[in-house]
Amino acid sequence: MKTRITDITGTRYPIVQGGMQWVGRAELASAVSNAGALGILTALTQPSPEALLAEIERCRTMTDQPFAVNLTILPTAQPVPYDAYVEAIATSGVKVVETAGRSPAEFIARFKQAGIKIIHKCTAVRHALSAQRAGVDAVSIDGFEAAGHPGEDDIPGMVLIPAAARALDIPILAAGGMATGQSMAAALALGAEGITMGTRFMLTQEAPIHDAIKLAVVKGTERDTTLIFRALRNTARVFRNGVSQEVNVREKEPGATFEDIKALVAGARGRAALETGDTEAGLVWAGMGIGLMDDIPTCAELVERVVAECRASLARASALTAEGK
Structure with a gap:
Protein backbone atom coordinates (compact mmCIF):
# COMPACT_ATOMS: atom_id res chain seq x y z
CA MET A 1 0.00 0.00 0.00
CA LYS A 2 1.20 3.52 -0.72
CA THR A 3 -0.12 6.66 0.95
CA ARG A 4 1.41 9.84 2.30
CA ILE A 5 1.78 7.98 5.59
CA THR A 6 3.99 5.29 4.03
CA ASP A 7 6.01 8.09 2.42
CA ILE A 8 6.66 9.45 5.92
CA THR A 9 7.28 6.13 7.66
CA GLY A 10 9.08 4.22 4.91
CA THR A 11 6.97 1.13 5.68
CA ARG A 12 5.18 -1.28 3.36
CA TYR A 13 1.82 -0.61 4.96
CA PRO A 14 0.24 2.53 6.51
CA ILE A 15 -0.18 0.84 9.88
CA VAL A 16 1.43 2.25 13.02
CA GLN A 17 1.79 0.64 16.44
CA GLY A 18 0.63 2.94 19.19
CA GLY A 19 3.19 4.09 21.73
CA MET A 20 2.23 2.23 24.92
CA GLN A 21 3.86 2.74 28.32
CA TRP A 22 5.67 -0.42 29.52
CA VAL A 23 4.65 -2.23 26.29
CA GLY A 24 6.58 -0.33 23.60
CA ARG A 25 9.85 -2.20 23.90
CA ALA A 26 12.23 -3.62 21.32
CA GLU A 27 10.54 -7.04 21.25
CA LEU A 28 7.25 -5.59 20.06
CA ALA A 29 8.52 -2.67 17.96
CA SER A 30 10.89 -4.87 15.97
CA ALA A 31 8.20 -7.50 15.34
CA VAL A 32 5.75 -4.85 14.10
CA SER A 33 8.38 -3.32 11.82
CA ASN A 34 9.44 -6.72 10.48
CA ALA A 35 5.78 -7.30 9.58
CA GLY A 36 5.75 -4.20 7.35
CA ALA A 37 4.15 -1.72 9.76
CA LEU A 38 5.80 0.95 11.94
CA GLY A 39 6.90 -0.30 15.35
CA ILE A 40 7.26 2.25 18.12
CA LEU A 41 9.48 2.30 21.19
CA THR A 42 8.02 4.24 24.12
CA ALA A 43 10.65 6.68 25.35
CA LEU A 44 9.39 7.03 28.92
CA THR A 45 9.25 3.27 29.41
CA GLN A 46 13.01 3.65 29.67
CA PRO A 47 14.28 5.13 32.95
CA SER A 48 16.71 7.57 31.32
CA PRO A 49 17.70 9.03 27.94
CA GLU A 50 20.79 6.80 28.01
CA ALA A 51 18.61 3.73 28.52
CA LEU A 52 16.44 4.83 25.60
CA LEU A 53 19.50 5.01 23.33
CA ALA A 54 20.45 1.50 24.43
CA GLU A 55 16.92 0.26 23.67
CA ILE A 56 17.04 1.86 20.21
CA GLU A 57 20.29 0.04 19.52
CA ARG A 58 18.79 -3.21 20.82
CA CYS A 59 15.84 -2.76 18.47
CA ARG A 60 18.24 -2.28 15.55
CA THR A 61 19.71 -5.72 16.26
CA MET A 62 16.22 -7.18 15.84
CA THR A 63 15.03 -5.40 12.68
CA ASP A 64 16.46 -3.65 9.65
CA GLN A 65 13.12 -1.97 8.96
CA PRO A 66 12.05 1.54 10.02
CA PHE A 67 10.80 2.04 13.56
CA ALA A 68 9.91 5.13 15.59
CA VAL A 69 10.00 6.47 19.14
CA ASN A 70 7.02 7.82 21.08
CA LEU A 71 7.53 10.78 23.40
CA THR A 72 4.49 11.58 25.54
CA ILE A 73 4.64 15.03 27.11
CA LEU A 74 2.33 15.07 30.13
CA PRO A 75 2.43 16.18 33.77
CA THR A 76 3.96 13.40 35.87
CA ALA A 77 4.45 12.70 39.56
CA GLN A 78 8.22 12.86 39.02
CA PRO A 79 9.81 15.54 36.79
CA VAL A 80 10.89 14.22 33.37
CA PRO A 81 13.99 15.62 31.60
CA TYR A 82 12.19 16.06 28.29
CA ASP A 83 14.99 18.07 26.71
CA ALA A 84 17.41 15.20 27.33
CA TYR A 85 15.02 12.64 25.87
CA VAL A 86 14.53 14.85 22.80
CA GLU A 87 18.28 15.15 22.35
CA ALA A 88 18.69 11.38 22.66
CA ILE A 89 16.03 10.79 19.99
CA ALA A 90 17.54 13.47 17.74
CA THR A 91 20.99 11.87 17.86
CA SER A 92 19.81 8.25 17.61
CA GLY A 93 19.29 8.07 13.87
CA VAL A 94 15.58 7.28 14.23
CA LYS A 95 13.65 8.89 11.35
CA VAL A 96 10.15 9.17 12.84
CA VAL A 97 8.92 10.34 16.23
CA GLU A 98 5.39 10.13 17.59
CA THR A 99 4.59 12.88 20.08
CA ALA A 100 1.59 12.93 22.38
CA GLY A 101 0.18 14.92 25.27
CA ARG A 102 0.79 18.64 25.07
CA SER A 103 2.05 20.40 21.96
CA PRO A 104 5.53 19.39 20.77
CA ALA A 105 6.11 22.88 19.33
CA GLU A 106 9.18 23.61 21.45
CA PHE A 107 10.90 20.44 20.21
CA ILE A 108 9.99 20.55 16.52
CA ALA A 109 13.00 22.55 15.39
CA ARG A 110 15.42 20.06 16.97
CA PHE A 111 13.64 17.08 15.43
CA LYS A 112 13.57 18.77 12.01
CA GLN A 113 17.26 19.62 12.30
CA ALA A 114 17.90 15.90 12.74
CA GLY A 115 15.76 15.01 9.71
CA ILE A 116 13.05 13.40 11.83
CA LYS A 117 9.41 13.27 10.70
CA ILE A 118 6.88 14.10 13.43
CA ILE A 119 3.49 12.45 13.93
CA HIS A 120 1.49 14.10 16.71
CA LYS A 121 -1.42 12.41 18.50
CA CYS A 122 -4.51 14.60 18.80
CA THR A 123 -8.00 14.11 20.20
CA ALA A 124 -9.65 17.14 18.59
CA VAL A 125 -9.59 18.88 15.22
CA ARG A 126 -8.59 22.19 16.83
CA HIS A 127 -5.54 20.51 18.37
CA ALA A 128 -4.67 18.91 15.04
CA LEU A 129 -4.84 22.28 13.30
CA SER A 130 -2.55 23.74 15.95
CA ALA A 131 -0.09 20.87 15.43
CA GLN A 132 -0.20 21.42 11.66
CA ARG A 133 0.60 25.12 12.13
CA ALA A 134 3.49 24.16 14.41
CA GLY A 135 5.02 22.09 11.62
CA VAL A 136 4.30 18.42 12.32
CA ASP A 137 4.26 16.11 9.30
CA ALA A 138 1.14 14.10 10.17
CA VAL A 139 -1.34 13.62 12.99
CA SER A 140 -2.87 10.57 14.59
CA ILE A 141 -6.46 11.51 15.39
CA ASP A 142 -7.75 9.56 18.41
CA GLY A 143 -11.48 8.96 18.68
CA PHE A 144 -13.41 8.49 21.91
CA GLU A 145 -13.01 4.71 21.57
CA ALA A 146 -9.26 4.87 22.15
CA ALA A 147 -7.29 3.57 25.10
CA GLY A 148 -5.31 6.11 27.06
CA HIS A 149 -6.46 9.73 27.04
CA PRO A 150 -9.22 10.33 24.43
CA GLY A 151 -9.75 13.96 25.39
CA GLU A 152 -12.75 15.69 26.90
CA ASP A 153 -14.97 16.18 23.83
CA ASP A 154 -16.24 12.57 23.58
CA ILE A 155 -16.23 12.58 19.76
CA PRO A 156 -16.13 9.07 18.23
CA GLY A 157 -14.06 8.20 15.20
CA MET A 158 -16.98 8.09 12.77
CA VAL A 159 -17.25 11.86 13.12
CA LEU A 160 -13.73 12.84 14.23
CA ILE A 161 -11.83 11.15 11.39
CA PRO A 162 -13.68 12.82 8.47
CA ALA A 163 -13.80 16.12 10.35
CA ALA A 164 -10.01 16.05 10.68
CA ALA A 165 -9.50 14.92 7.09
CA ARG A 166 -11.65 17.78 5.85
CA ALA A 167 -9.84 20.39 7.93
CA LEU A 168 -6.19 19.37 7.51
CA ASP A 169 -3.72 19.49 4.65
CA ILE A 170 -1.28 17.02 6.23
CA PRO A 171 -2.11 13.28 6.29
CA ILE A 172 -3.90 11.69 9.21
CA LEU A 173 -3.78 8.31 10.91
CA ALA A 174 -7.04 7.06 12.39
CA ALA A 175 -6.81 5.76 15.96
CA GLY A 176 -9.32 4.52 18.49
CA GLY A 177 -11.12 1.22 17.91
CA MET A 178 -8.80 0.24 15.08
CA ALA A 179 -8.64 -3.55 15.41
CA THR A 180 -9.41 -5.24 12.09
CA GLY A 181 -9.10 -4.82 8.36
CA GLN A 182 -12.70 -3.65 8.32
CA SER A 183 -11.69 -0.89 10.74
CA MET A 184 -8.87 0.10 8.42
CA ALA A 185 -11.13 0.10 5.35
CA ALA A 186 -13.60 2.35 7.16
CA ALA A 187 -10.82 4.71 8.21
CA LEU A 188 -9.50 5.00 4.66
CA ALA A 189 -13.02 5.61 3.38
CA LEU A 190 -13.45 8.39 5.94
CA GLY A 191 -10.33 10.19 4.72
CA ALA A 192 -7.47 8.77 6.78
CA GLU A 193 -4.33 7.56 5.03
CA GLY A 194 -3.47 4.90 7.59
CA ILE A 195 -4.29 3.63 11.05
CA THR A 196 -2.74 3.47 14.49
CA MET A 197 -3.40 0.32 16.55
CA GLY A 198 -2.44 0.21 20.20
CA THR A 199 -4.45 -2.40 22.10
CA ARG A 200 -4.53 -4.72 19.09
CA PHE A 201 -0.71 -4.85 19.01
CA MET A 202 -0.66 -5.25 22.81
CA LEU A 203 -2.59 -8.48 22.30
CA THR A 204 0.05 -10.17 20.16
CA GLN A 205 2.51 -12.91 20.95
CA GLU A 206 5.51 -10.58 20.86
CA ALA A 207 4.09 -7.93 23.22
CA PRO A 208 6.33 -8.05 26.33
CA ILE A 209 3.56 -8.44 28.92
CA HIS A 210 2.23 -11.43 30.84
CA GLY A 289 -11.73 -2.26 20.17
CA ILE A 290 -11.21 -5.27 22.47
CA GLY A 291 -14.76 -6.16 21.50
CA LEU A 292 -13.43 -6.96 18.02
CA MET A 293 -10.41 -8.97 19.20
CA ASP A 294 -10.64 -12.70 19.86
CA ASP A 295 -7.12 -14.07 19.44
CA ILE A 296 -3.45 -13.41 20.20
CA PRO A 297 -1.62 -13.68 16.85
CA THR A 298 1.96 -12.90 15.94
CA CYS A 299 2.52 -9.38 14.64
CA ALA A 300 3.20 -10.79 11.17
CA GLU A 301 -0.06 -12.72 11.17
CA LEU A 302 -1.97 -9.68 12.42
CA VAL A 303 -0.58 -7.22 9.88
CA GLU A 304 -1.12 -9.55 6.93
CA ARG A 305 -4.67 -10.29 8.11
CA VAL A 306 -5.53 -6.62 8.55
CA VAL A 307 -4.20 -5.75 5.10
CA ALA A 308 -6.06 -8.66 3.45
CA GLU A 309 -9.31 -7.83 5.27
CA CYS A 310 -8.96 -4.17 4.38
CA ARG A 311 -8.56 -4.91 0.69
CA ALA A 312 -11.46 -7.37 0.73
CA SER A 313 -13.69 -4.90 2.58
CA LEU A 314 -12.95 -2.09 0.15
CA ALA A 315 -13.56 -4.43 -2.81
CA ARG A 316 -16.89 -5.54 -1.30
CA ALA A 317 -17.97 -1.93 -0.75
CA SER A 318 -16.97 -1.06 -4.30
CA ALA A 319 -18.97 -3.98 -5.66
CA LEU A 320 -22.02 -3.00 -3.64
CA THR A 321 -21.98 0.48 -5.12
CA ALA A 322 -21.13 -0.44 -8.69
CA GLU A 323 -23.48 0.91 -11.31
CA GLY A 324 -25.86 -1.63 -12.80
CA LYS A 325 -25.47 -2.58 -16.41
Missing part, protein backbone atom coordinates in the same frame (compact mmCIF):
# COMPACT_ATOMS: atom_id res chain seq x y z
CA ASP A 211 0.04 -13.87 28.92
CA ALA A 212 -2.59 -13.74 31.68
CA ILE A 213 -3.14 -10.04 30.94
CA LYS A 214 -3.48 -10.72 27.22
CA LEU A 215 -5.98 -13.53 27.84
CA ALA A 216 -8.06 -11.45 30.24
CA VAL A 217 -8.26 -8.47 27.90
CA VAL A 218 -8.94 -10.48 24.75
CA LYS A 219 -11.92 -12.10 26.50
CA GLY A 220 -13.39 -8.66 27.09
CA THR A 221 -16.20 -7.14 25.08
CA GLU A 222 -16.72 -3.59 23.91
CA ARG A 223 -18.39 -2.99 27.30
CA ASP A 224 -15.34 -4.02 29.34
CA THR A 225 -13.49 -0.71 29.40
CA THR A 226 -14.26 2.21 31.65
CA LEU A 227 -13.42 5.91 31.85
CA ILE A 228 -11.47 7.26 34.81
CA PHE A 229 -10.29 10.76 35.75
CA ARG A 230 -13.49 12.26 34.32
CA ALA A 231 -13.98 14.50 37.34
CA LEU A 232 -10.37 15.66 37.03
CA ARG A 233 -10.80 16.65 33.37
CA ASN A 234 -8.07 14.19 32.37
CA THR A 235 -10.25 11.40 31.01
CA ALA A 236 -8.59 8.04 30.42
CA ARG A 237 -9.94 4.76 29.07
CA VAL A 238 -8.76 1.58 30.79
CA PHE A 239 -9.73 -2.08 31.14
CA ARG A 240 -12.53 -2.63 33.64
CA ASN A 241 -11.09 -4.29 36.76
CA GLY A 242 -11.33 -3.83 40.51
CA VAL A 243 -8.77 -1.04 40.54
CA SER A 244 -10.44 1.06 37.85
CA GLN A 245 -13.85 0.58 39.46
CA GLU A 246 -12.46 1.72 42.82
CA VAL A 247 -11.06 4.81 41.10
CA ASN A 248 -14.49 5.49 39.64
CA VAL A 249 -16.03 5.36 43.11
CA ARG A 250 -13.42 7.49 44.87
CA GLU A 251 -13.16 10.25 42.29
CA LYS A 252 -16.92 10.85 42.46
CA GLU A 253 -16.85 11.52 46.19
CA PRO A 254 -17.45 15.18 47.14
CA GLY A 255 -14.22 17.16 47.19
CA ALA A 256 -12.15 14.32 45.74
CA THR A 257 -8.70 15.23 44.41
CA PHE A 258 -5.97 13.33 42.59
CA GLU A 259 -4.30 12.62 45.93
CA ASP A 260 -7.29 10.48 46.88
CA ILE A 261 -6.63 8.07 44.00
CA LYS A 262 -2.91 8.54 43.44
CA ALA A 263 -1.91 5.25 45.10
CA LEU A 264 -4.40 3.29 43.00
CA VAL A 265 -3.25 4.67 39.65
CA ALA A 266 0.52 4.70 40.23
CA GLY A 267 2.48 3.67 37.16
CA ALA A 268 4.46 1.15 39.20
CA ARG A 269 1.24 -0.69 40.01
CA GLY A 270 0.24 -0.83 36.34
CA ARG A 271 3.67 -2.10 35.39
CA ALA A 272 3.44 -4.80 38.06
CA ALA A 273 0.10 -5.94 36.66
CA LEU A 274 1.54 -6.30 33.17
CA GLU A 275 4.61 -8.16 34.42
CA THR A 276 3.00 -10.49 36.97
CA GLY A 277 -0.25 -11.21 35.14
CA ASP A 278 -2.35 -10.09 38.11
CA THR A 279 -5.23 -8.26 36.44
CA GLU A 280 -6.20 -6.69 39.77
CA ALA A 281 -2.74 -5.35 40.62
CA GLY A 282 -3.13 -2.01 38.85
CA LEU A 283 -4.56 -0.18 35.85
CA VAL A 284 -4.48 -1.99 32.51
CA TRP A 285 -4.97 0.32 29.56
CA ALA A 286 -7.25 -0.91 26.76
CA GLY A 287 -9.58 0.53 24.15
CA MET A 288 -13.13 -0.37 23.15
Whole structure:
Protein backbone atom coordinates (compact mmCIF):
# COMPACT_ATOMS: atom_id res chain seq x y z
CA MET A 1 0.00 0.00 0.00
CA LYS A 2 1.20 3.52 -0.72
CA THR A 3 -0.12 6.66 0.95
CA ARG A 4 1.41 9.84 2.30
CA ILE A 5 1.78 7.98 5.59
CA THR A 6 3.99 5.29 4.03
CA ASP A 7 6.01 8.09 2.42
CA ILE A 8 6.66 9.45 5.92
CA THR A 9 7.28 6.13 7.66
CA GLY A 10 9.08 4.22 4.91
CA THR A 11 6.97 1.13 5.68
CA ARG A 12 5.18 -1.28 3.36
CA TYR A 13 1.82 -0.61 4.96
CA PRO A 14 0.24 2.53 6.51
CA ILE A 15 -0.18 0.84 9.88
CA VAL A 16 1.43 2.25 13.02
CA GLN A 17 1.79 0.64 16.44
CA GLY A 18 0.63 2.94 19.19
CA GLY A 19 3.19 4.09 21.73
CA MET A 20 2.23 2.23 24.92
CA GLN A 21 3.86 2.74 28.32
CA TRP A 22 5.67 -0.42 29.52
CA VAL A 23 4.65 -2.23 26.29
CA GLY A 24 6.58 -0.33 23.60
CA ARG A 25 9.85 -2.20 23.90
CA ALA A 26 12.23 -3.62 21.32
CA GLU A 27 10.54 -7.04 21.25
CA LEU A 28 7.25 -5.59 20.06
CA ALA A 29 8.52 -2.67 17.96
CA SER A 30 10.89 -4.87 15.97
CA ALA A 31 8.20 -7.50 15.34
CA VAL A 32 5.75 -4.85 14.10
CA SER A 33 8.38 -3.32 11.82
CA ASN A 34 9.44 -6.72 10.48
CA ALA A 35 5.78 -7.30 9.58
CA GLY A 36 5.75 -4.20 7.35
CA ALA A 37 4.15 -1.72 9.76
CA LEU A 38 5.80 0.95 11.94
CA GLY A 39 6.90 -0.30 15.35
CA ILE A 40 7.26 2.25 18.12
CA LEU A 41 9.48 2.30 21.19
CA THR A 42 8.02 4.24 24.12
CA ALA A 43 10.65 6.68 25.35
CA LEU A 44 9.39 7.03 28.92
CA THR A 45 9.25 3.27 29.41
CA GLN A 46 13.01 3.65 29.67
CA PRO A 47 14.28 5.13 32.95
CA SER A 48 16.71 7.57 31.32
CA PRO A 49 17.70 9.03 27.94
CA GLU A 50 20.79 6.80 28.01
CA ALA A 51 18.61 3.73 28.52
CA LEU A 52 16.44 4.83 25.60
CA LEU A 53 19.50 5.01 23.33
CA ALA A 54 20.45 1.50 24.43
CA GLU A 55 16.92 0.26 23.67
CA ILE A 56 17.04 1.86 20.21
CA GLU A 57 20.29 0.04 19.52
CA ARG A 58 18.79 -3.21 20.82
CA CYS A 59 15.84 -2.76 18.47
CA ARG A 60 18.24 -2.28 15.55
CA THR A 61 19.71 -5.72 16.26
CA MET A 62 16.22 -7.18 15.84
CA THR A 63 15.03 -5.40 12.68
CA ASP A 64 16.46 -3.65 9.65
CA GLN A 65 13.12 -1.97 8.96
CA PRO A 66 12.05 1.54 10.02
CA PHE A 67 10.80 2.04 13.56
CA ALA A 68 9.91 5.13 15.59
CA VAL A 69 10.00 6.47 19.14
CA ASN A 70 7.02 7.82 21.08
CA LEU A 71 7.53 10.78 23.40
CA THR A 72 4.49 11.58 25.54
CA ILE A 73 4.64 15.03 27.11
CA LEU A 74 2.33 15.07 30.13
CA PRO A 75 2.43 16.18 33.77
CA THR A 76 3.96 13.40 35.87
CA ALA A 77 4.45 12.70 39.56
CA GLN A 78 8.22 12.86 39.02
CA PRO A 79 9.81 15.54 36.79
CA VAL A 80 10.89 14.22 33.37
CA PRO A 81 13.99 15.62 31.60
CA TYR A 82 12.19 16.06 28.29
CA ASP A 83 14.99 18.07 26.71
CA ALA A 84 17.41 15.20 27.33
CA TYR A 85 15.02 12.64 25.87
CA VAL A 86 14.53 14.85 22.80
CA GLU A 87 18.28 15.15 22.35
CA ALA A 88 18.69 11.38 22.66
CA ILE A 89 16.03 10.79 19.99
CA ALA A 90 17.54 13.47 17.74
CA THR A 91 20.99 11.87 17.86
CA SER A 92 19.81 8.25 17.61
CA GLY A 93 19.29 8.07 13.87
CA VAL A 94 15.58 7.28 14.23
CA LYS A 95 13.65 8.89 11.35
CA VAL A 96 10.15 9.17 12.84
CA VAL A 97 8.92 10.34 16.23
CA GLU A 98 5.39 10.13 17.59
CA THR A 99 4.59 12.88 20.08
CA ALA A 100 1.59 12.93 22.38
CA GLY A 101 0.18 14.92 25.27
CA ARG A 102 0.79 18.64 25.07
CA SER A 103 2.05 20.40 21.96
CA PRO A 104 5.53 19.39 20.77
CA ALA A 105 6.11 22.88 19.33
CA GLU A 106 9.18 23.61 21.45
CA PHE A 107 10.90 20.44 20.21
CA ILE A 108 9.99 20.55 16.52
CA ALA A 109 13.00 22.55 15.39
CA ARG A 110 15.42 20.06 16.97
CA PHE A 111 13.64 17.08 15.43
CA LYS A 112 13.57 18.77 12.01
CA GLN A 113 17.26 19.62 12.30
CA ALA A 114 17.90 15.90 12.74
CA GLY A 115 15.76 15.01 9.71
CA ILE A 116 13.05 13.40 11.83
CA LYS A 117 9.41 13.27 10.70
CA ILE A 118 6.88 14.10 13.43
CA ILE A 119 3.49 12.45 13.93
CA HIS A 120 1.49 14.10 16.71
CA LYS A 121 -1.42 12.41 18.50
CA CYS A 122 -4.51 14.60 18.80
CA THR A 123 -8.00 14.11 20.20
CA ALA A 124 -9.65 17.14 18.59
CA VAL A 125 -9.59 18.88 15.22
CA ARG A 126 -8.59 22.19 16.83
CA HIS A 127 -5.54 20.51 18.37
CA ALA A 128 -4.67 18.91 15.04
CA LEU A 129 -4.84 22.28 13.30
CA SER A 130 -2.55 23.74 15.95
CA ALA A 131 -0.09 20.87 15.43
CA GLN A 132 -0.20 21.42 11.66
CA ARG A 133 0.60 25.12 12.13
CA ALA A 134 3.49 24.16 14.41
CA GLY A 135 5.02 22.09 11.62
CA VAL A 136 4.30 18.42 12.32
CA ASP A 137 4.26 16.11 9.30
CA ALA A 138 1.14 14.10 10.17
CA VAL A 139 -1.34 13.62 12.99
CA SER A 140 -2.87 10.57 14.59
CA ILE A 141 -6.46 11.51 15.39
CA ASP A 142 -7.75 9.56 18.41
CA GLY A 143 -11.48 8.96 18.68
CA PHE A 144 -13.41 8.49 21.91
CA GLU A 145 -13.01 4.71 21.57
CA ALA A 146 -9.26 4.87 22.15
CA ALA A 147 -7.29 3.57 25.10
CA GLY A 148 -5.31 6.11 27.06
CA HIS A 149 -6.46 9.73 27.04
CA PRO A 150 -9.22 10.33 24.43
CA GLY A 151 -9.75 13.96 25.39
CA GLU A 152 -12.75 15.69 26.90
CA ASP A 153 -14.97 16.18 23.83
CA ASP A 154 -16.24 12.57 23.58
CA ILE A 155 -16.23 12.58 19.76
CA PRO A 156 -16.13 9.07 18.23
CA GLY A 157 -14.06 8.20 15.20
CA MET A 158 -16.98 8.09 12.77
CA VAL A 159 -17.25 11.86 13.12
CA LEU A 160 -13.73 12.84 14.23
CA ILE A 161 -11.83 11.15 11.39
CA PRO A 162 -13.68 12.82 8.47
CA ALA A 163 -13.80 16.12 10.35
CA ALA A 164 -10.01 16.05 10.68
CA ALA A 165 -9.50 14.92 7.09
CA ARG A 166 -11.65 17.78 5.85
CA ALA A 167 -9.84 20.39 7.93
CA LEU A 168 -6.19 19.37 7.51
CA ASP A 169 -3.72 19.49 4.65
CA ILE A 170 -1.28 17.02 6.23
CA PRO A 171 -2.11 13.28 6.29
CA ILE A 172 -3.90 11.69 9.21
CA LEU A 173 -3.78 8.31 10.91
CA ALA A 174 -7.04 7.06 12.39
CA ALA A 175 -6.81 5.76 15.96
CA GLY A 176 -9.32 4.52 18.49
CA GLY A 177 -11.12 1.22 17.91
CA MET A 178 -8.80 0.24 15.08
CA ALA A 179 -8.64 -3.55 15.41
CA THR A 180 -9.41 -5.24 12.09
CA GLY A 181 -9.10 -4.82 8.36
CA GLN A 182 -12.70 -3.65 8.32
CA SER A 183 -11.69 -0.89 10.74
CA MET A 184 -8.87 0.10 8.42
CA ALA A 185 -11.13 0.10 5.35
CA ALA A 186 -13.60 2.35 7.16
CA ALA A 187 -10.82 4.71 8.21
CA LEU A 188 -9.50 5.00 4.66
CA ALA A 189 -13.02 5.61 3.38
CA LEU A 190 -13.45 8.39 5.94
CA GLY A 191 -10.33 10.19 4.72
CA ALA A 192 -7.47 8.77 6.78
CA GLU A 193 -4.33 7.56 5.03
CA GLY A 194 -3.47 4.90 7.59
CA ILE A 195 -4.29 3.63 11.05
CA THR A 196 -2.74 3.47 14.49
CA MET A 197 -3.40 0.32 16.55
CA GLY A 198 -2.44 0.21 20.20
CA THR A 199 -4.45 -2.40 22.10
CA ARG A 200 -4.53 -4.72 19.09
CA PHE A 201 -0.71 -4.85 19.01
CA MET A 202 -0.66 -5.25 22.81
CA LEU A 203 -2.59 -8.48 22.30
CA THR A 204 0.05 -10.17 20.16
CA GLN A 205 2.51 -12.91 20.95
CA GLU A 206 5.51 -10.58 20.86
CA ALA A 207 4.09 -7.93 23.22
CA PRO A 208 6.33 -8.05 26.33
CA ILE A 209 3.56 -8.44 28.92
CA HIS A 210 2.23 -11.43 30.84
CA ASP A 211 0.04 -13.87 28.92
CA ALA A 212 -2.59 -13.74 31.68
CA ILE A 213 -3.14 -10.04 30.94
CA LYS A 214 -3.48 -10.72 27.22
CA LEU A 215 -5.98 -13.53 27.84
CA ALA A 216 -8.06 -11.45 30.24
CA VAL A 217 -8.26 -8.47 27.90
CA VAL A 218 -8.94 -10.48 24.75
CA LYS A 219 -11.92 -12.10 26.50
CA GLY A 220 -13.39 -8.66 27.09
CA THR A 221 -16.20 -7.14 25.08
CA GLU A 222 -16.72 -3.59 23.91
CA ARG A 223 -18.39 -2.99 27.30
CA ASP A 224 -15.34 -4.02 29.34
CA THR A 225 -13.49 -0.71 29.40
CA THR A 226 -14.26 2.21 31.65
CA LEU A 227 -13.42 5.91 31.85
CA ILE A 228 -11.47 7.26 34.81
CA PHE A 229 -10.29 10.76 35.75
CA ARG A 230 -13.49 12.26 34.32
CA ALA A 231 -13.98 14.50 37.34
CA LEU A 232 -10.37 15.66 37.03
CA ARG A 233 -10.80 16.65 33.37
CA ASN A 234 -8.07 14.19 32.37
CA THR A 235 -10.25 11.40 31.01
CA ALA A 236 -8.59 8.04 30.42
CA ARG A 237 -9.94 4.76 29.07
CA VAL A 238 -8.76 1.58 30.79
CA PHE A 239 -9.73 -2.08 31.14
CA ARG A 240 -12.53 -2.63 33.64
CA ASN A 241 -11.09 -4.29 36.76
CA GLY A 242 -11.33 -3.83 40.51
CA VAL A 243 -8.77 -1.04 40.54
CA SER A 244 -10.44 1.06 37.85
CA GLN A 245 -13.85 0.58 39.46
CA GLU A 246 -12.46 1.72 42.82
CA VAL A 247 -11.06 4.81 41.10
CA ASN A 248 -14.49 5.49 39.64
CA VAL A 249 -16.03 5.36 43.11
CA ARG A 250 -13.42 7.49 44.87
CA GLU A 251 -13.16 10.25 42.29
CA LYS A 252 -16.92 10.85 42.46
CA GLU A 253 -16.85 11.52 46.19
CA PRO A 254 -17.45 15.18 47.14
CA GLY A 255 -14.22 17.16 47.19
CA ALA A 256 -12.15 14.32 45.74
CA THR A 257 -8.70 15.23 44.41
CA PHE A 258 -5.97 13.33 42.59
CA GLU A 259 -4.30 12.62 45.93
CA ASP A 260 -7.29 10.48 46.88
CA ILE A 261 -6.63 8.07 44.00
CA LYS A 262 -2.91 8.54 43.44
CA ALA A 263 -1.91 5.25 45.10
CA LEU A 264 -4.40 3.29 43.00
CA VAL A 265 -3.25 4.67 39.65
CA ALA A 266 0.52 4.70 40.23
CA GLY A 267 2.48 3.67 37.16
CA ALA A 268 4.46 1.15 39.20
CA ARG A 269 1.24 -0.69 40.01
CA GLY A 270 0.24 -0.83 36.34
CA ARG A 271 3.67 -2.10 35.39
CA ALA A 272 3.44 -4.80 38.06
CA ALA A 273 0.10 -5.94 36.66
CA LEU A 274 1.54 -6.30 33.17
CA GLU A 275 4.61 -8.16 34.42
CA THR A 276 3.00 -10.49 36.97
CA GLY A 277 -0.25 -11.21 35.14
CA ASP A 278 -2.35 -10.09 38.11
CA THR A 279 -5.23 -8.26 36.44
CA GLU A 280 -6.20 -6.69 39.77
CA ALA A 281 -2.74 -5.35 40.62
CA GLY A 282 -3.13 -2.01 38.85
CA LEU A 283 -4.56 -0.18 35.85
CA VAL A 284 -4.48 -1.99 32.51
CA TRP A 285 -4.97 0.32 29.56
CA ALA A 286 -7.25 -0.91 26.76
CA GLY A 287 -9.58 0.53 24.15
CA MET A 288 -13.13 -0.37 23.15
CA GLY A 289 -11.73 -2.26 20.17
CA ILE A 290 -11.21 -5.27 22.47
CA GLY A 291 -14.76 -6.16 21.50
CA LEU A 292 -13.43 -6.96 18.02
CA MET A 293 -10.41 -8.97 19.20
CA ASP A 294 -10.64 -12.70 19.86
CA ASP A 295 -7.12 -14.07 19.44
CA ILE A 296 -3.45 -13.41 20.20
CA PRO A 297 -1.62 -13.68 16.85
CA THR A 298 1.96 -12.90 15.94
CA CYS A 299 2.52 -9.38 14.64
CA ALA A 300 3.20 -10.79 11.17
CA GLU A 301 -0.06 -12.72 11.17
CA LEU A 302 -1.97 -9.68 12.42
CA VAL A 303 -0.58 -7.22 9.88
CA GLU A 304 -1.12 -9.55 6.93
CA ARG A 305 -4.67 -10.29 8.11
CA VAL A 306 -5.53 -6.62 8.55
CA VAL A 307 -4.20 -5.75 5.10
CA ALA A 308 -6.06 -8.66 3.45
CA GLU A 309 -9.31 -7.83 5.27
CA CYS A 310 -8.96 -4.17 4.38
CA ARG A 311 -8.56 -4.91 0.69
CA ALA A 312 -11.46 -7.37 0.73
CA SER A 313 -13.69 -4.90 2.58
CA LEU A 314 -12.95 -2.09 0.15
CA ALA A 315 -13.56 -4.43 -2.81
CA ARG A 316 -16.89 -5.54 -1.30
CA ALA A 317 -17.97 -1.93 -0.75
CA SER A 318 -16.97 -1.06 -4.30
CA ALA A 319 -18.97 -3.98 -5.66
CA LEU A 320 -22.02 -3.00 -3.64
CA THR A 321 -21.98 0.48 -5.12
CA ALA A 322 -21.13 -0.44 -8.69
CA GLU A 323 -23.48 0.91 -11.31
CA GLY A 324 -25.86 -1.63 -12.80
CA LYS A 325 -25.47 -2.58 -16.41
